[in-house]
Amino acid sequence: MAAATLINPANAYHPHNTAFSSPHRHPPPPSMPGMIPPGESRRTPNETELAQRQSLPSISEVFSASKPTYSPTTPTTIPGAQSLHPPFSSAAAPRSEPGPDSRPAPTHDDGLFRYPRGDFISPRHPNSAHPFLEPRDLGKAPEHAQLNGSNPPPPPPPPPHMPYPQQGQLPPGQYPLSQASMSPRHLGHIPPYEQHRPTIHSDEDYGMHRNRYDPSTFNRHIEAWGYQDCLERISWSARTVYNFAEAYGKLASEQHSGHPIPERLPSEKEVTEMLSNVNFMKQSLENVRELVQHSIRTEKAREGGRHKGQYDGDDDVSMYGDGMKQSYGLGEVKKRRGRAAPPGRCHSCNRIDTPEWRRGPDGARTLCNACGLHYAKLERKRQMEQRSIRPKGVEERP
DNA sequence: TCGACACCTCATTAGGCACA
């Protein structure tokens, strides 16, 4: 099915896809020595490049790290301006023109296992090479990245002036929130949250890539692009709202009183913008739905009556990748259970192939086998430490 | 010796189906 092919993350996030490679070439943070490209096994022949290996922080690293601290959510970059024009003109809701490259990063306060959650959704985003970022790493220089000798990464672009986070705390490639988007009365108090829309691709961008596509498949490329772009925008909007809630939620939790302090509440404009984001998300989701429906209709028309009565898999298509379906004949496809589909890409190392998908901080089947095992180990150790810290009687709760 | 990871195993979940 074309739709399945188009939306298959394994296709969209293929490690060799140039769109996936980081145009920014930001070096991985020092806590992640030896990043390896996505999909590359640790047993690749080029094992000499140990320094390039992408792995989770070691346990000792993790537990020697500073205790969980609030890591201000900072937008990262979106190289979106290199793509086609979105077919969903309606989705390109006119918003304040985002910065050249702005994109939010998730906030993980556990301090143990963090990664750019959204990068799964936005494969074009380069910062997916920075999984499990920890606050202690944010200001460090990317020393190890230069060990390779090739392509020394350029220094991250200077962030625009922002009241916070403190200078030098931003990881490479992440930009603080623009000051204009912040309520003036909050300056210096409110953790930033992303308020920039992802770049809406322009006609010029579209033109730049137009000649790449065969006219016969042009529409399909447009669809694929629009799908990704919509997801990207949905992802962005969701994170914006999330970050907004996180930021003000944290403030609220710090107030230690039941009554909100007016100075620490969001401005009405900010709330309105969040509402606008929600609408924006809704619009984009509707566009995605249209695309899916159209794709299904198209595919059914093409298939004709070939599989008439054999499989009506409208509900099943999007949940599992092609690989999962191959084991079934068309006539024996069963309704799949409503569980998490394989992400198609490890949320940590971006690997797309793994013998097994494992549970991660983002939920079931969000990590590859290796990362999942590592994460599980970290979690176990963390829980053990917590138990050892907690007084007896408090610990055991199912 | 230790860390990382592929593979194994088992408990859990949810869809399908028979039956009252």
Next chain:
DNA sequence: TGTGCCTAATGAGGTGTCGA
């Protein structure tokens, strides 16, 4: 139509192997 059973599929921990 509701309920209970069966079973495929999944989730996740455990174990063995390999390499540093």
